[in-house]
Amino acid sequence: MISIIKxxxxxxxxxxxxxxxxxxxxxxxxxxxxxxxxxxxxxxxEVLNRLGVxxxxxxxxxxxxxxxxxxxxxxxxxxxxxxxxAILTEVSRVGSALLRPVIGIMKATPVASFIIxxxxxxxxxxxxxxxxxxxxxxxxxxxxxxxxxxTDRSLLQMAEMYRFGRxxxxxxxxxxxxxxxxxxxxxxxxxxxWKGGVAAEVLSSLPLSLGGEIYRSKIYLETTDLFAWxxxxxxxxxxLERAMLCAVKAAGxxxxxxxxxxxxxx
Amino acid sequence: MxxxxxxxxxxxHGAAVLNxxxxxxxxxxxxxxxxxxxxxKTTILNCIAGLESLDSGRIIGTENLKISYLxxxxxxxxxxxxxxxxxxxxxxxxxxxxxxxWLRLVGLEAAADKYPCQLSGGMRRRxxxxxxxxxxxxxxxxxxxxxxxxxxxxxxxxxLIEKKTEGKLKILVTxxxxxxxxxxxxxxxxxGKMIKILDNINSExxxxx
Ligand SMILES: Nc1ncnc2c1ncn2[C@@H]1O[C@H](COP(=O)(O)OP(=O)(O)OP(=O)(O)O)[C@@H](O)[C@H]1O
Ligand SMILES: [Mg+2]
Numbered sequence: 208m209i210s211i212i213k214x215x216x217x218x219x220x221x222x223x224x225x226x227x228x229x230x231x232x233x234x235x236x237x238x239x240x241x242x243x244x245x246x247x248x249x250x251x252x253e254v255l256n257r258l259g260v261x262x263x264x265x266x267x268x269x270x271x272x273x274x275x276x277x278x279x280x281x282x283x284x285x286x287x288x289x290x291x292x293a294i295l296t297e298v299s300r301v302g303s304a305l306l307r308p309v310i311g312i313m314k315a316t317p318v319a320s321f322i323i324x325x326x327x328x329x330x331x332x333x334x335x336x337x338x339x340x341x342x343x344x345x346x347x348x349x350x351x352x353x354x355x356x357x358t359d360r361s362l363l364q365m366a367e368m369y370r371f372g373r374x375x376x377x378x379x380x381x382x383x384x385x386x387x388x389x390x391x392x393x394x395x396x397x398x399x400x401w402k403g404g405v406a407a408e409v410l411s412s413l414p415l416s417l418g419g420e421i422y423r424s425k426i427y428l429e430t431t432d433l434f435a436w437x438x439x440x441x442x443x444x445x446x447l448e449r450a451m452l453c454a455v456k457a458a459g460x461x462x463x464x465x466x467x468x469x470x471x472x473x
Numbered sequence: 474m475x476x477x478x479x480x481x482x483x484x485x486h487g488a489a490v491l492n493x494x495x496x497x498x499x500x501x502x503x504x505x506x507x508x509x510x511x512x513x514k515t516t517i518l519n520c521i522a523g524l525e526s527l528d529s530g531r532i533i534g535t536e537n538l539k540i541s542y543l544x545x546x547x548x549x550x551x552x553x554x555x556x557x558x559x560x561x562x563x564x565x566x567x568x569x570x571x572x573x574x575w576l577r578l579v580g581l582e583a584a585a586d587k588y589p590c591q592l593s594g595g596m597r598r599r600x601x602x603x604x605x606x607x608x609x610x611x612x613x614x615x616x617x618x619x620x621x622x623x624x625x626x627x628x629x630x631x632x633l634i635e636k637k638t639e640g641k642l643k644i645l646v647t648x649x650x651x652x653x654x655x656x657x658x659x660x661x662x663x664x665g666k667m668i669k670i671l672d673n674i675n676s677e678x679x680x681x682x
Contacts, residue, residue: 328552364524365548368540369562369608379561 249431257435257457266415274417275443276334278404281339282397284316288340289347289396290389296348297355314345322407331411335418338407339400346396347389355381355386390455401444474614475500476521476642476662481530483516486606493530496661502645505508505657511666514646515545516610518614521644545617545646547601549589555600556585562608578633580626594621602630613643619652631655 239250261267292310295302321341325334347465358381366376408418409425417440424432476498483491490513498504506514519525521532522542549558559572576582579599589597598621605613618634619627631652634643647653653660661670 274623314516330500361544361546361548362550365542365544367524368522369604370539371561373562383550 211315213358237292241295242297246428246430249434253431257431258438261435266406270415270417270420271439271443272416274335274404274408275447276341277335277408279447280356281404282343282400284336285340285343285396285400286347289344290351291447292344292348293351293355297352310345311350312341314349315343316341318342318403318406319410322410326411329369331413334411335404335413335416339404342399342403343396346399347392349386351385354385358384378462383459386427386455386459389451393451393455395404397451399443399449400441401447407442476532476534478521479531479533481517481520481532482528483513483520484528491527491530495530498642498644499529499658500674501640501642503645503656504644505647505653505660506663507647507653507660508663509563510633510648514663515616517663518542518616518646521612522614532598534627535612536619538612538662539610540612541605541608542567542595542614542616543605543616545620547589547597549600549604551589554586554588555592555596558589558600558602559607562604565588572607575607576600578606579603580629595623595626596649598622599626599630603639606634611641613638613641615643615645615647616651618645619649627652 216232234249234257235248239248243249245253268428290305296306297303316340318338322334324336329337356443363376364381366380372381405418405421408416409422411418412422413419417436420436421433421440478494478496478498481491481494482489494517506517508514514524515681520527521535522540523535550561551557553561555576556569556572558595559575560568563571573582573585576585581596581599581604582597584600589600592600598619602618605615613634615634619630622630627649635656643656645653645656659670
């Protein structure tokens with residue numbers, strides 16, 4: 208009974224999503240017709256056509272895979288370091304005092320400055336990774352820190368009374384409390400990693416990269432290409448975000464706690 | 474083991490809750506602390522448990538003591554099922570079967586796989602009672618143990634607590650006169666400073682029943 212209701216709900220959400228997407232594609236088509244200049248706005252059909260052509264080339268897949276790996280590498284490193292920094296700042300006063308200004312600076316520095324600085328420092332293929340790390344890190348740091356700080360004190364007292372021990376307290380109290388914050392940070396971080404990573408690829412005009420292709424379409428005023436490659440970036444970002452959420456949720460189930468949607472789902 | 478509270482004082486933001494308060498506790502039996510809301514009963518339990526520190530004075534005899542503290546609030550882990558909540562305080566070996574047995578004893582075997590948010594207030598209370606008993610501390614701190622329970626399950630819980638904690642010291646905080654009378658060996662009237670024995674003075678006891 209419950210599963211029927213649930214699948215009905217999912218179906219309805221799917222339909223609502225489809226209708227909303229159709230609506231915005233119609234708006235796009237209307238904008239295209241209203242502007243009437245290929246160089247400013249391309250028609251949706253044209254973009255779809257172009258994508259069809261691109262998909263047939265091996266270089267498209269290489270580009271997608273290489274960019275994806277670069278950005279994922281940055282994203283994962285950012286998560287890892289951001290979480291580590293968060294733990295350090297919450298656990299140790301010295302760590303907190305040392306890291307706080309660093310992260311403040313990191314948050315405030317324009318992404319473009321990072322990227323241009325990185326272009327001076329390192330190989331251009333490493334720049335997108337670097338940019339993603341620097342964007343994801345403070346997001347994770349801020350959220351995980353907050354999660355640690357907001358862990359219910361009364362539950363921590365309970366864990367102390369019932370002698371959960373350090374490992375037990377982390378596993379049974381801290382991890383489940385922080386998980387929703389962590390998940391939220393990952394979701395935001397994934398989107399930002401793509402934005403920053405692709406921007407870095409554009410600025411370093413890296414060959415075999417999504418950003419590089421976007422840069423090329425700008426130089427040659429290939430608006431169709433620009434739209435097509437942007438669509439690819441959006442699609443990849445959304446798909447990877449979904450995949451990541453599934454992975455985090457699966458990990459939560461595996462380790463005996465749930466995230467996000469309350470604690471009533473199995 | 475004998476626990477002694479020696480001239481304990483504690484204040485929050487300048488407002489004294491415990492004021493030069495002393496009490497000698499017996500080594501077994503049930504001691505009931507009776508007193509108006511906000512007089513510092515939970516505070517004294519927290520101090521005995523070592524969760525809060527005194528401003529001055531000492532509590533002797535609680536070092537390294539294994540304490541089962543039934544908090545005034547249930548403090549169940551919201552991300553764990555009833556069963557897992559009890560398992561959490563048991564040694565790993567055989568914990569599942571033991572936890573299931575404890576749930577059965579509090580009449581919740583059907584709720585083993587439910588999360589706290591899916592249980593009623595009284596059911597959550599019984600899970601908390603089961604957890605405190607399952608942990609098997611040598612000292613039991615029971616803060617309003619029977620709140621939100623109906624008369625029937627209250628009687629059953631009282632019986633269970635008596636049966637499972639024989640020979641151990643229990644400190645009971647309650648507003649429930651019947652439970653206090655039924656369970657306690659000594660009833661103290663407590664208001665943070667003064668303490669009055671009510672138990673052996675029948676006339677005063679009358680006052681509360
Ligand atoms: N963490 C705290 N910060 C500030 N004041 C506190 C804190 N804990 C307790 N108090 C104050 O100490 C006094 C005693 O509180 P306590 O919780 O011990 O009362 P109680 O006797 O358990 O009351 P009740 O029967 O309502 O549970 C109250 O006036 C309360 O406002
Ligand atoms: Mg209280």
